[in-house]
Amino acid sequence: MTAGVGTPVPRRPRTSRRSLTVILPIAFGIAFIGLWYLTSTLLLSPSRRFILPMPHEVLVEAFLTPKNLLALLGPLGTSSVIAMLGLAIATVIGIVTAVLMSQAKWVEITLFPYAVALQSIPILAIVPLIAFAIGYGFESRILVVVLISLFPIITNTLFGLQSTSPQMRELFTLKHANRWTVLTKLQFPAALPALFTGLRISAGMAVVGSIVADFFFRKGESGIGLVIDTYRNQLNGEMLYGAIILASLLGLVAFWVFGLLGRLFVGSWYRPDAR
Amino acid sequence: MSAPLVTFDDVTMTFPDGTVALADVDIAIQPGEFIALLGPSGCGKSTLLRLASGLETATGGQTQVGTRQIGYVFQDATLLPWRTVRKNVALFAELDDLSAGETRERVDHALGVVGLTAFEDHRPHQLSGGMKMRVSLARALVNRPKLFLFDEPFGALDEFTRERLNDDVRGLFLRERFTGVFVTHSIPEAVYMATRVIVMGARPGRVIGEFAVPFGEERGEAVRYSPEFAELANEISQCLKGAMA
Ligand SMILES: Nc1ncnc2c1ncn2[C@@H]1O[C@H](COP(=O)(O)OP(=O)(O)OP(=O)(O)O)[C@@H](O)[C@H]1O
Numbered sequence: 001m002t003a004g005v006g007t008p009v010p011r012r013p014r015t016s017r018r019s020l021t022v023i024l025p026i027a028f029g030i031a032f033i034g035l036w037y038l039t040s041t042l043l044l045s046p047s048r049r050f051i052l053p054m055p056h057e058v059l060v061e062a063f064l065t066p067k068n069l070l071a072l073l074g075p076l077g078t079s080s081v082i083a084m085l086g087l088a089i090a091t092v093i094g095i096v097t098a099v100l101m102s103q104a105k106w107v108e109i110t111l112f113p114y115a116v117a118l119q120s121i122p123i124l125a126i127v128p129l130i131a132f133a134i135g136y137g138f139e140s141r142i143l144v145v146v147l148i149s150l151f152p153i154i155t156n157t158l159f160g161l162q163s164t165s166p167q168m169r170e171l172f173t174l175k176h177a178n179r180w181t182v183l184t185k186l187q188f189p190a191a192l193p194a195l196f197t198g199l200r201i202s203a204g205m206a207v208v209g210s211i212v213a214d215f216f217f218r219k220g221e222s223g224i225g226l227v228i229d230t231y232r233n234q235l236n237g238e239m240l241y242g243a244i245i246l247a248s249l250l251g252l253v254a255f256w257v258f259g260l261l262g263r264l265f266v267g268s269w270y271r272p273d274a275r
Numbered sequence: 276m277s278a279p280l281v282t283f284d285d286v287t288m289t290f291p292d293g294t295v296a297l298a299d300v301d302i303a304i305q306p307g308e309f310i311a312l313l314g315p316s317g318c319g320k321s322t323l324l325r326l327a328s329g330l331e332t333a334t335g336g337q338t339q340v341g342t343r344q345i346g347y348v349f350q351d352a353t354l355l356p357w358r359t360v361r362k363n364v365a366l367f368a369e370l371d372d373l374s375a376g377e378t379r380e381r382v383d384h385a386l387g388v389v390g391l392t393a394f395e396d397h398r399p400h401q402l403s404g405g406m407k408m409r410v411s412l413a414r415a416l417v418n419r420p421k422l423f424l425f426d427e428p429f430g431a432l433d434e435f436t437r438e439r440l441n442d443d444v445r446g447l448f449l450r451e452r453f454t455g456v457f458v459t460h461s462i463p464e465a466v467y468m469a470t471r472v473i474v475m476g477a478r479p480g481r482v483i484g485e486f487a488v489p490f491g492e493e494r495g496e497a498v499r500y501s502p503e504f505a506e507l508a509n510e511i512s513q514c515l516k517g518a519m520a
C-alpha cells in the first residue's frame with residue numbers, strides 16, 4: 001500500500017496580510033494622536049486645556065518623571081493582582097459550572113437563567129449589597145471582578161463542551177466509554193479553543209471590574225481606579241491621562257496574553273476557518 | 276458451513292418518531308464473507324450497521340454478533356483534530372486500556388498497513404481527505420477487527436482516490452481475513468469488492484435481492500472488464516430499479 005494519495009495541505013502565504021495587520025493599526029494610532037493634538041490646541045482654550053493635555057505633556061509628566069511613574073505603577077500592580085485573582089476564581093467556577101451544565105441538561109436549564117442574570121444586572125447596582133455583606137476591603141474588589149468576568153467563561157466553555165459532533169461521541173460509545181472518559185478525552189479538548197476565547201473576553205472584563213471596584217471599595221492598597229478618581233478630583237490632567245493610559249494598557253495586555261496562551265495551547269491543531 | 280458471525284433474524288427497527296427503518300430483515304453472514312450492501316437512500320443500510328455494532332438496539336427480532344472485535348469506518352474520517360495521527364490511531368487501544376507496549380505494537384502495525392508511518396506526527400488538518408480516511412481505517416484496525424463495518428467510507432472522495440482506497444480495503448481483507456460489510460451506492464464497486472451483494476429496498480427497509488459474486492480473490496482489470504462482471508452488475512441494477520420504482 002502506498003502513501004501516495006494526497007500530500008500535506010500547503011500553507012498559504014501570509015506575509016502581505018501580516019504586514020498589513022501591523023501597518024494599519026499603527027497608521028490609525030498616528031492619526032488618533034494627531035487628532036488629539038488638534039483637539040487640545042485648536043478646540044480648547046488654554047484655561048480649559050487641563051481637560052485634554054497634549055500627548056507629550058502626558059508623556060513627560062506621567063511616564064518620564066520617575067516619582068510620578070512609580071505613583072502610577074504601584075496601584076497598577078495592585079489592580080493587576082486583583083484582576084488576576086478574580087479571573088482565576090472566575091475561571092475555576094466558570095469551568096466547573098459549564099462542565100456540570102454539559103453533564104446534565106437539568107443543571108443547564110436550572111442555572112443558565114442565573115448566568116444570564118449575572119451578565120445583565122448592572123454591577124453598580126449590587127455594589128452597596130457587596131459592601132453591606134463583606135465590607136470595603138480587598139475581598140469585595142475581587143468579588144466584583146469574579147461577578148463581571150464569570151459569564152463569558154461559562155457560556156464559551158459550555159458552547160465548546162457541546163461542540164463535539166454526534167459521530168465523534170459515537171467513537172466513544174462504541175467502546176462503552178464512561179462520562180469521565182468522554183469529558184476528558186473528547187469534550188474538554190474540543191472546548192479549549194472556545195474556553196480561551198472566553199478567557200480573553202473575561203480578562204478584559206476583569207481589568208474593568210478591578211478598576212470599577214476601586215471607586216467603591218477604598219480600603220487596603222489603592223488600585224489604579226482609585227488613582228484615576230484622585231487625579232480627577234485634583235484636576236491633574238497629565239496624571240489622569242497617564243493613569244487612564246496605563247489602565248487601558250493593562251486591559252490590552254490581559255487580552256493579548258490570553259490570545260497568546262490560546263495559541264500556545266490549541267494553535268497546533270485549531271483552525272477556525274476549517275470545516 | 277460454520278456458524279454465522281452475524282445474524283439478523285426478523286429484525287425490525289422502529290425509531291421513537293415512528294419511522295420504520297427496517298422491517299423483518301433476515302441476513303446471515305458467514306465468517307470470511309465480504310458483503311456489499313446496496314440500496315436506495317434511506318432504506319436502512321446505516322441503521323443495519325449501527326445495529327451490528329451495538330450503537331443501536333433493534334426494536335424487534337434477534338440480532339446476534341459473534342465477536343466484540345468490531346471495526347467501524349464512517350463516511351467521514353471523524354478524527355479528533357487535537358490529536359496527532361498516531362494518537363488518533365491509538366484511540367481505541369486507549370479506551371480499551373491496553374498496555375503501552377501493546378498499544379505501540381498495534382499502532383505501528385496499523386500505520387504501516389495504511390502507509391502513514393511517516394505522517395504519524397501530523398495533525399488531521401495537515402492531511403488530504405484520502406489520508407484522513409486511511410487514518411480512520413488504521414484506527415479501526417487497532418481493534419484487530421473480526422467484523423469490519425464500512426458505511427460508504429470513501430463516498431466523499433474523488434474517484435481516483437476512492438478506487439485506490441477500495442483496493443487497499445480489499446488488500447486488507449485478503450491479508451487480515453476479517454468479515455466485512457461494506458455499504459456503497461456504486462454497483463461496480465459492490466461487485467468488485469464483495470463475495471456477496473445484498474440489495475435492500477426502502478419503506479420499509481428490507482432485503483430484496485442477494486447475489487453471490489462468482490469471482491475469486493484475484494480481481495484485476497481482467498475481471499472488472501469481463502462479460503460476467505457486466506452481466507452481474509446489470510442483474511443487480513435491474514433489482515435496484517425495482518426497489519426504486
Ligand atoms: N435516529 C433516528 N430517528 C428517526 N429516524 C431515523 C433515525 N436514524 C435514521 N432514521 C430514518 O431511518 C431510515 C433509514 O436511515 P438510514 O440512515 O439507515 O438509511 P441509509 O440506507 O443509510 O440511507 P443513506 O444511503 O442515505 O445513508 C431513514 O428514513 C431515516 O430518516
Ligand SMILES: [Mg+2]
Binds near residue numbers: 320321322
Ligand atoms: Mg447511510
